[in-house]
Amino acid sequence: MDMPAPSPAILARKGAIVDRLRAMLPPGHVIDDPAETRAYECDALTAYRCPPLCVVLPTSTEEVSAVMRLCHEERVPVVPRGAGTSLAGGSLPTADAVVLGVARMTRVLETSYEDRVIRVQTGRTNLSVSMEVEAEGFFYAPDPSSQLACAIAGNIAMNSGGAHCLKYGVTTNNLLGATVVLMDGTVVEICGPEAEALGLDLLGVVCGSEGQLGVVTEAWLRILPRPEGARPVMIAFDANETAGACVSAVIRAGLLPVAVEFMDRPCIVACEAFAKAGYPDCEALLIVEVEGSEAEIADQLSRITEIARTFQPLEIREARDSAEAARIWLGRKSAFGAMGQMADYICLDGTIPVSQLAPVLGRIGELAESYGLRVANVFHAGDGNMHPLILYDANAGEIDKAEALGADILRLCVEMGGCLTGEHGVGVEKRDLMETQFRADDLEAQMRVKDAFDPDWLLNPAKVFPLHVSASRRAAE
């Protein structure tokens, strides 16, 4: 991974910079001991690592603002960091950058059940937001698999989704307002508990901006009343095409399941060997979950199975109780574990239009064969978010081949009308594929907005935009 060379001038001033940072933060909140900064060398994309200049852990918006003002003055790059769970290298440091971690900003600032909002500091973990409001019967809808660990700050930076996003949307649909610290230390309040923005709506562009525009320190989040119950049905088919057509028919009928998960044969076989969930021998498996009151669940499930039956499924298995529901989910939830036991793997998250499901799966099979690698597909089918798992053997030096196949699959997603990433973000991982998705004028428009917020390009360097595309701007550094 190409990264820009660190600034020798900043490296030379390290001692002075660290001293100034220490003076503005509580004791122990500035880390520069190499043994301690090691934990910040990478995020969950562990293939790429770099020790930062130092790490700061502020506790308030005011402290974040002070740190940013100093870094702006000293022209030191800042790498914002939530909980470090990015799969795309979204918080990979450079050697001359200050990592600004929000992990110690975890306070709940305000809760209103009547207005269905909560305001938190963004270092708070995703799951702990739901736990905070659970006793009152509420929850926070976005639920990435890493929800136990990941921070709201990272969810906002990556516009994270999760298993429930077909029904509840992704972070941008559940974020109502944000306090953002710009690179020069200015504190900006964007929107708020009233969902309607006026003037220019900056919330949409800040959400998903991967730390390119500012550091989000506080957030107003929509909380929702927990549904009374939920129940899945499993439907098995003898062809990917039929399973894909069934998904389209369910969506088209206006039904809104909470989740529609799709697994292809390689995935089913691996999960079954690993978890013994009792999945049938078939080419494609759907798990469709609905939720609501008992009457709503029964009504929706009967309409879904009625539609499914018109596609001659091999089997329809409705969960009659929570044990059966857990058994249906067991295989799917162990998919990543199952793959990990079989081989090393790369997990992609390209998206495609639901209508292109069958041809895309066919083409992925051909690509995999041409590379001599296996790909298992598990997939949020309702919203077209694929998760092809490329299996390879690291010991046999297959990583480069697997990465090349991954890039080919993502190019295929774009070609079929989809995009490079559904929920993991671009980071450094998909940075060099951005020109597959965007024309030069489209990237230029995005970079002009980056210019408006961060004219010196000091924030989260070398992410999102291909280096040669942003070169003239960074040269001004």
Next chain:
Amino acid sequence: MDMPAPSPAILARKGAIVDRLRAMLPPGHVIDDPAETRAYECDALTAYRCPPLCVVLPTSTEEVSAVMRLCHEERVPVVPRGAGTSLAGGSLPTADAVVLGVARMTRVLETSYEDRVIRVQTGRTNLSVSMEVEAEGFFYAPDPSSQLACAIAGNIAMNSGGAHCLKYGVTTNNLLGATVVLMDGTVVEICGPEAEALGLDLLGVVCGSEGQLGVVTEAWLRILPRPEGARPVMIAFDANETAGACVSAVIRAGLLPVAVEFMDRPCIVACEAFAKAGYPDCEALLIVEVEGSEAEIADQLSRITEIARTFQPLEIREARDSAEAARIWLGRKSAFGAMGQMADYICLDGTIPVSQLAPVLGRIGELAESYGLRVANVFHAGDGNMHPLILYDANAGEIDKAEALGADILRLCVEMGGCLTGEHGVGVEKRDLMETQFRADDLEAQMRVKDAFDPDWLLNPAKVFPLHVSASRRAAE
């Protein structure tokens, strides 16, 4: 209304500019005859008028791009215009501006029922999008009252809502992608049928930007399967507080009605006198509509009335058939007509947190009394979007007093945690109140984004930002 003085240099070059525009557009698509430009002097905020330099009516993105490139070169302001139904003066011209109307861009470019998307030119009217897909059982959800006339371009510019927005969201929740022509003629493609954005998500900031950033010429819109049916229930209360508490309880229980409409006594009395819908004698009336399959409707209505009964309503009236449903809606739908017959009126659209409903209504009553004017409140209660109607007598010269009361009510909305406008936009109408909503740093951040898209501030001049706040930027013109 203060507007900047027109540029004498542009006025002097009018003939040459019109000739160049004529050379690039089909015959009859450039209008400069004062008799014909009269129709473009104002939009639905008819109190403010100004004849433009000329009007152009391009038919394609390419023609829009050519017009913008020319205007950019000549440094001529451009006022984008949809169907001219803005209630906020969003397309009020200046004398030195070219009005760029998209009314002749009405083509449907692509439809996929499987992926639930339609791509249209943005001059197409809102209702005609739904009509295009009606035969296949689909509809386009945002439905402003002006939907017969208003254009998708204007819906995007103002982020329009409508009666169904509690359930389906506003334009930003139903817009999947856009082709945008920037002021220098550059054509940018933003997002597309796959809802997930990557890189910087410019769609959110373009939606609702009131023509400040570019001209949206084509749009990908989400279409949805039409629900099987819908049914309202009317609930009468003896106090605004109780009605407000009932709305909060329904929302909090996780029920998702399509609409929750609230009318206070002055509104009920006026509507009843006008439409004779048979409304009961009460202080506050709720109309709650749900939709779905027959089973879902029955389930939801029974849960809503169960909650309502705990608030001791004066009456609960469920519609048993479509005639009864129409009767329940009759009074509400004639509210604006009823008011128009009684008096001149100003319709505001401030929003407030649902929890603040009762105190805000109390305070509005006090304000109205202090001005010696009457205010009737009709209100999308589910999402806190108020529509206070200020009644006044234009012949008695009460307009200034009514406008002053309007500004006080909007300031009150902001003070209570709400905002100046839920769906009508800022335009020129609420431009000078923006500092009530935003601090200087917040407005500065918005204006920096405007700078990024339109550095010379040529697009839709004198809207959204208070003139004294944007003065230094416009001075650079």
